[in-house]
Amino acid sequence: DAKTTQPPSMDCAEGRAANLPCNHSTISGNEYVYWYRQIHSQGPQYIIHGLKNNETNEMASLIITEDRKSSTLILPHATLRDTAVYYCIVRVASFTGGGNKLTFGTGTQLKVEL
Amino acid sequence: GAVVSQHPSRVICKSGTSVKIECRSLDFQATTMFWYRQFPKQSLMLMATSNEGSKATYEQGVEKDKFLINHASLTLSTLTVTSAHPEDSSFYICSANEVTLTEAFFGQGTRLTVV
Numbered sequence: 540d541a542k543t544t545q546p547p548s549m550d551c552a553e554g555r556a557a558n559l560p561c562n563h564s565t566i567s568g569n570e571y572v573y574w575y576r577q578i579h580s581q582g583p584q585y586i587i588h589g590l591k592n593n594e595t596n597e598m599a600s601l602i603i604t605e606d607r608k609s610s611t612l613i614l615p616h617a618t619l620r621d622t623a624v625y626y627c628i629v630r631v632a633s634f635t636g637g638g639n640k641l642t643f644g645t646g647t648q649l650k651v652e653l
Numbered sequence: 654g655a656v657v658s659q660h661p662s663r664v665i666c667k668s669g670t671s672v673k674i675e676c677r678s679l680d681f682q683a684t685t686m687f688w689y690r691q692f693p694k695q696s697l698m699l700m701a702t703s704n705e706g707s708k709a710t711y712e713q714g715v716e717k718d719k720f721l722i723n724h725a726s727l728t729l730s731t732l733t734v735t736s737a738h739p740e741d742s743s744f745y746i747c748s749a750n751e752v753t754l755t756e757a758f759f760g761q762g763t764r765l766t767v768v
Binding site for chain 2: 575584588
């Protein structure tokens with residue numbers, strides 16, 4: 540799986556958009572970008588994933604650059620409950636269980652403040 | 654999304670005893686589950702891959718005789734920490750995949766404290 544680089548921490552004011560960057564310059568053509576977050580003392584939560592098109596769901600938007608070497612997770616209106624460590628993971632999507640193990644980096648600690 | 658449940662959420666045990674942690678997929682079948690460990694202020698580290706009906710696959714450096722994994726059904730995997738010691742105190746997390754989806758779903762984690 541390709542390695543990712545994320546800033547260790549970011550702050551965001553409540554109600555504003557939180558833009559979390561991720562660099563994955565060695566990504567391969569068949570690798571997807573996945574985002575998970577981990578609220579303190581809980582298991583990780585799936586947020587979104589994409590291959591090359593931008594994606595949006597009820598939680599967030601994922602913007603992937605045209606060369607696919609970086610991406611940005613956008614939380615459009617951050618709340619205090621979005622305070623968590625956000626992990627960007629690049630891997631081949633697989634429908635077979637063995638291919639779905641995840642390699643977690645250090646992630647970005649997002650702190651949403653009043 | 655799919656629901657994965659872990660039990661117990663917290664456990665305190667005496668040094669030398671064994672502790673069993675359960676991971677259940679509540680609304681789907683999971684032929685493969687994964688066990689992770691997370692020490693304070695660190696990221697998740699994969700310990701082993703649990704395969705239904707066969708032996709688990711352990712990551713390098715993880716003692717298979719200490720961390721026993723059983724995946725006897727399509728909805729249940731268990732991790733037993735044998736002869737626990739204080740250095741085994743950690744946050745243990747499982748994940749499972751529903752076969753038609755590519756994203757993994759995680760349990761809520763188990764905080765193990767060995768005293």
